[in-house]
């Protein structure tokens with residue numbers, strides 16, 4: 001198990017011996033890991049090492065993949081999120097997710113953001129809903145760009161705007177955690193910079209876990225970094241340590257570009 | 261690098277290029293040929309149908325004066341509509357004709373004279389008038405009734421005047437009368453509204469598509485009521501909620517098989533289940549609709565599943581990831597997204613059902629009916645079956661009726677299919 005030298009006292013997730021298998025074929029071989037509340041935790045590692053599989057453990061999106069099984073113990077704020085009486089639907093309201101490819105709904109910008117609050121009954125009336133939509137778009141740094149065209153369809157926005165719309169949609173249901181799976185991989189450098197700035201801001205209020213293929217991005221935005229390799233957690237430490245002083249040869253090889 | 265040294269400019273390469281171009285030209289020519297064949301076959305079909313069918317849309321009508329002689333119709337002077345209905349109107353028409361041509365005295369000639377007018381259409385026309393308004397008895401009326409189908413065919417040029425009269429259905433004497441009446445405008449061509457408002461009839465000049473058209477509408481209504489909701493529901497369940505096991509796999513395979521089962525088998529099934537087992541009456545649109553509904557089910561299911569599967573997984577993931585339940589993700593996001601495709605598929609399934617003939621023959625919707633069905637429980641027939649029935653009649657007059665009915669059926673199909681295309685284009689723009 002990898003010890004965590006945390007700068008924050010509070011831990012959001014504790015994972016013990018987490019295994020993920022697809023149709024019986026194990027993709028993650030017993031991960032032990034604690035994830036801090038607040039701040040950004042980055043997952044890095046070569047393609048196919050299981051970063052996405054592990055990320056989906058936290059909001060139980062693996063449940064929606066046919067043939068995928070998860071075992072081990074995953075606790076959020078001390079509660080087992082795989083407990084039989086826990087409704088994954090409610091968990092996902094607390095643990096939001098942003099995907100690699102922006103996936104706004106083919107509805108208006110307003111409806112994209114309002115959808116979550118509507119199904120969870122977070123707004124008592126129209127003006128409350130308007131307020132949630134506005135603040136969410138503001139927090140996602142999109143408000144100024146779209147405030148005059150909330151009725152336009154969300155899929156008509158640029159890639160970077162779409163990704164921020166998806167973040168606004170996620171924020172609108174007031175989650176505690178935001179999972180991001182390579183959120184910037186479909187974006188150009190300017191949109192990426194904007195997104196990173198946003199993630200930095202959000203980290204003040206949310207626990208953010210991000211999968212990224214960009215070493216530089218992990219170094220820029222995360223406080224802690226976990227390096228995965230072939231289904232194992234190889235090294236997990238404060239980001240600066242990982243990049244300046246990796247302990248494992250495999251980590252060293254990966255961040256210097258010799259493998260992966 | 262100069263041209264000469266490039267391997268793509270060598271003599272060999274140029275030869276190959278030439279060969280490739282020739283191949284492309286050949287392929288394009290063959291493609292054009294195929295299209296040409298298809299288009300000319302279609303054009304031929306349309307021209308032959310429209311070329312004969314248009315004649316059914318006009319008809320030669322006879323306008324004559326009749327006297328509603330009281331001594332014939334109502335000797336007791338009761339004016340009782342029910343008794344009036346049974347009176348001898350044939351005599352009235354005959355008398356009117358003899359009045360018009362007073363020179364005709366010979367019995368055979370009198371019969372020939374009567375045969376230029378629709379022999380059941382004309383008496384029934386005034387019968388209905390007298391029944392509706394008994395006060396007409398004793399009065400003189402001007403009526404417009406169809407000529408007999410033979411006269412109609414003669415005037416439409418379908419009967420050769422130059423051959424010997426023993427070889428054609430109208431005699432020289434009849435031709436002389438008709439020509440005179442045409443000259444005086446007592447016989448003239450009119451738009452054939454009867455074709456649209458009348459039910460089927462034994463007499464070609466009276467037959468219309470109203471009963472078959474209404475039968476088609478009612479049958480299709482029942483079909484849609486069964487096939488669309490059940491089909492969409494089944495598809496959603498199979499696609500989203502069905503457990504993955506052998507039994508569900510078996511169901512899926514069989515739905516695909518079902519779509520390929522010849523439609524007459526569905527007729528046999530309908531006969532066995534709805535008529536023999538449940539004891540529903542034969543020939544009624546409800547049974548027809550149920551049978552066609554079963555027939556359309558697999559089509560609707562397959563179209564719906566294809567549209568559902570075409571919805572990007574990312575949309576569903578997006579909904580689930582903010583805490584939508586599975587059902588919400590399906591109904592709020594997948595279904596609206598798949599909507600245009602589902603609608604197009606359903607409409608096309610309905611268009612297919614509209615053209616379906618064989619299974620309806622099995623359940624007796626082929627009966628000869630002279631009443632317009634008033635509800636889905638009245639015996640009825642449908643347009644394609646009506647076409648089938650008319651096509652089996654040998655007289656010349658039915659040929660144009662058959663073609664005209666085909667034109668109407670094609671027109672309805674074109675309208676339905678354009679609606680599907682229009683809906684799809686319109687709805688898809690929203691996304």
Ligand SMILES: Nc1ncnc2c1ncn2[C@@H]1O[C@H](COP(=O)(O)OP(=O)(O)OP(=O)(O)O)[C@@H](O)[C@H]1O
Pocket residue numbers: 022027045046047048049050051052053054065
């Ligand atoms: N839906 C699935 N069905 C079957 N196997 C899967 C599925 N998703 C992932 N896997 C397998 O699990 C392993 C880990 O995959 P995962 O997607 O978690 O890797 P990753 O680190 O996110 O890779 P990448 O950087 O390319 O996104 C891989 O071997 C992959 O083939």
Ligand SMILES: [Mg+2]
Pocket residue numbers: 051052053181211
């Ligand atoms: Mg991944």
